[in-house]
Amino acid sequence: MNKYITAYYNDEEDLLKGLKQIKSKGVEVADVLSPFPVHGLDKALGMKRSRLTRVAFTGGAIGAMIGFGFQAWVFTQAYPLNFGGKPFLAVPSFIPVTFEMAVLFAAFSMVFAFLIHNKLGPGAAAVIHDERITDDRFLLVVKVADDENTHTIEEVLNEAGAHGITLKKKN
Amino acid sequence: MYVSPLREPLIKGAKDYSQVTKDILAPMAGKPSKYWYMGITLSGAAALFGAWATFMTVYYGIGTWGLNKTIGWAWDITNFVWWVGIGHAGTFISAILLLFRQKWRTSINRSAEAMTLMAIACAGFFPLIHMGRLLLGFFILPYPNTRALWVNFNSPLLWDVFAITTYLLVSLVFWYIGLIPDLGTVRDKATGKIRKAIYGFLSFGWTGSARHCSRHETISLILAGLAAPLVLSVHTIVSFDFATSVIPGWHTTIFPPYFVSGAVFSGFAMVLTLLIVARKALNLEDYITVGHIENMNKVIIITGSIVGIAYITEFFMAWYSGVEYEQYAFINRATGPYAWAYWIMMTCNVITPQLFWFKKIRTNLVATFIISIFVNIGMWFERFVIVVTSLHRDYLPSSWSMYKPSMVEVGLYVGTLGVFFTLFLLFIRAFPVIAIAEVKSVLKSSGDNKKDVHHE
Numbered sequence: 073m074n075k076y077i078t079a080y081y082n083d084e085e086d087l088l089k090g091l092k093q094i095k096s097k098g099v100e101v102a103d104v105l106s107p108f109p110v111h112g113l114d115k116a117l118g119m120k121r122s123r124l125t126r127v128a129f130t131g132g133a134i135g136a137m138i139g140f141g142f143q144a145w146v147f148t149q150a151y152p153l154n155f156g157g158k159p160f161l162a163v164p165s166f167i168p169v170t171f172e173m174a175v176l177f178a179a180f181s182m183v184f185a186f187l188i189h190n191k192l193g194p195g196a197a198a199v200i201h202d203e204r205i206t207d208d209r210f211l212l213v214v215k216v217a218d219d220e221n222t223h224t225i226e227e228v229l230n231e232a233g234a235h236g237i238t239l240k241k242k243n
Numbered sequence: 244m245y246v247s248p249l250r251e252p253l254i255k256g257a258k259d260y261s262q263v264t265k266d267i268l269a270p271m272a273g274k275p276s277k278y279w280y281m282g283i284t285l286s287g288a289a290a291l292f293g294a295w296a297t298f299m300t301v302y303y304g305i306g307t308w309g310l311n312k313t314i315g316w317a318w319d320i321t322n323f324v325w326w327v328g329i330g331h332a333g334t335f336i337s338a339i340l341l342l343f344r345q346k347w348r349t350s351i352n353r354s355a356e357a358m359t360l361m362a363i364a365c366a367g368f369f370p371l372i373h374m375g376r377l378l379l380g381f382f383i384l385p386y387p388n389t390r391a392l393w394v395n396f397n398s399p400l401l402w403d404v405f406a407i408t409t410y411l412l413v414s415l416v417f418w419y420i421g422l423i424p425d426l427g428t429v430r431d432k433a434t435g436k437i438r439k440a441i442y443g444f445l446s447f448g449w450t451g452s453a454r455h456c457s458r459h460e461t462i463s464l465i466l467a468g469l470a471a472p473l474v475l476s477v478h479t480i481v482s483f484d485f486a487t488s489v490i491p492g493w494h495t496t497i498f499p500p501y502f503v504s505g506a507v508f509s510g511f512a513m514v515l516t517l518l519i520v521a522r523k524a525l526n527l528e529d530y531i532t533v534g535h536i537e538n539m540n541k542v543i544i545i546t547g548s549i550v551g552i553a554y555i556t557e558f559f560m561a562w563y564s565g566v567e568y569e570q571y572a573f574i575n576r577a578t579g580p581y582a583w584a585y586w587i588m589m590t591c592n593v594i595t596p597q598l599f600w601f602k603k604i605r606t607n608l609v610a611t612f613i614i615s616i617f618v619n620i621g622m623w624f625e626r627f628v629i630v631v632t633s634l635h636r637d638y639l640p641s642s643w644s645m646y647k648p649s650m651v652e653v654g655l656y657v658g659t660l661g662v663f664f665t666l667f668l669l670f671i672r673a674f675p676v677i678a679i680a681e682v683k684s685v686l687k688s689s690g691d692n693k694k695d696v697h698h699e
Binding site: 073084085103104105106107108109110113114124125127132142143145146147149150151153155158162165166168169171172173175176178179180182183186187189190191192193194195196197199200202203204205206207208 | 252259260261264272385391392393395396397399401402406407413414416417419420423427428430432433443444445446447448449450451452453454455456457458459461462465466469470472473476480483634679680681683684687
């Protein structure tokens with residue numbers, strides 16, 4: 073059984089201040105749920121830089137290769153057609169389709185990576201701790217081990233100015 | 244947080260986060276107003292007219308149109324280019340302005356992007372129907388077939404297929420990814436059980452977790468980085484349809500930049516036409532302020548001026564090139580049988596937007612609305628002038644001809660307008676018209692209330 077404590081702030085600046093104080097007391101904050109991206113939160117939670125850029129680059133490179141390779145194959149191997157004596161491997165006129173394929177693959181590979189990695193998708197189940205986190209509340213989640221004393225953590229949160237401190241259990 | 248004392252607030256009125264949510268979700272709740280029903284009846288009727296015209300074209304063939312052997316492209320391609328152009332404003336606002344960190348985009352990007360999608364859908368319809376056999380539209384895709392024949396990758400018309408498809412798909416994911424956090428808000432604010440389930444499904448399980456938020460920001464930024472060159476490439480490729488041909492008046496190297504700025508120009512005009520009405524009807528005047536409208540009008544001045552310079556450059560180059568066919572094409576545009584169309588274009592695109600140099604006019608909503616309609620009309624005529632006047636008199640005088648649209652062609656155009664407005668009216672009922680999460684993220688630095696209240 074997983075136990076965790078949630079508490080919320082009404083303002084992102086209070087949240088960042090409180091988070092610093094909580095961290096200095098040695099309490100680990102697992103996640104923060106907020107209605108919009110709060111800048112500085114990634115640093116406060118020690119998150120690594122997203123690798124989505126690499127996915128996009130790889131996807132784009134694959135798309136460009138498929139796009140160019142396919143056109144080259146069609147016009148030199150599969151069905152070479154003579155268009156007014158122009159070269160079969162007409163590189164300049166392959167560029168538009170190559171570019172579009174690169175953009176398409178980069179965008180879609182990144183979006184799918186984002187959705188799969190974050191376990192988001194059509195109809196994905198969301199654990200809604202507080203219905204106001206998509207409205208005006210900034211909720212933080214502290215995971216608690218079974219034998220840990222929740223009391224001290226609650227006290228730290230209280231001191232840091234968090235509201236609505238509640239202990240929750242989840243299977 | 245640093246708050247500029249000089250800049251006008253982007254969001255008016257003393258608002259906190261929950262007020263923002265409430266204001267933006269308000270148009271989705273309750274029963275639609277009387278005007279909404281009137282609007283959708285009107286646009287639905289227009290769409291039905293289009294359905295009739297589509298039926299006539301498919302059943303009897305392209306002969307129901309006013310085309311002849313000289314003028315093989317007319318309203319169909321005019322409408323196609325016009326609609327694609329309108330789509331460009333949405334991507335410009337959401338991608339290029341995001342890269343330039345323009346905070347005022349947050350109030351208008353959602354609806355402009357939705358407009359992009361609807362406009363591309365309308366645009367895509369014309370190349371398909373102008374082939375006559377709508378059901379054989381898949382012939383333009385490179386798929387393995389019994390003839391062992393592939394499409395011509397050297398043709399700009401084929402590049403269009405890839406450009407428009409990619410543009411539609413990437414715009415769709417960009418728009419939807421941006422929508423996910425707001426769909427979470429709609430889900431959490433929904434009262435009905437069915438409504439909650441639908442938006443729960445659509446919101447992709449969004450919880451606003453810091454990890455998701457941070458990656459969401461990264462992905463939005465990269466998608467913007469991808470969409471920015473994409474939007475430039477799309478109208479460039481559309482202009483290649485003309486520029487790579489040998490018809491006088493089409494065969495010009497100036498076309499790509501001229502088409503792209505024209506596209507942004509007409510797109511912003513359409514955004515203004517829609518939003519000036521929508522902000523009033525949906526009570527969103529605090530979010531889409533006169534300042535937003537003024538900013539868009541500034542974009543209209545610059546792109547309109549680029550378009551004007553391009554018209555003059557074209558004329559100059561026709562003379563300077565020494566090619567008599569090219570020279571005739573341009574003199575014929577300004578003085579020939581279609582001179583009226585040319586002068587409508589010049590008046591609407593070059594003269595009227597210059598009125599926005601006056602602050603009084605560019606901050607006046609009625610004036611802006613009227614001028615935006617003028618720009619829409621002018622940009623439609625620009626495409627008509629390029630397509631029809633260039634074709635109707637080319638190298639061989641014995642083939643010269645005139646073109647008049649048939650009722651079926653009018654129906655197709657009015658039909659796409661109907662579909663466009665119907666979709667927009669449905670959109671404002673089904674989705675938040677303003678990006679709630681993004682507005683909240685700029686509320687502190689650019690809101691009205693936070694300037695004097697509590698945060699030191």
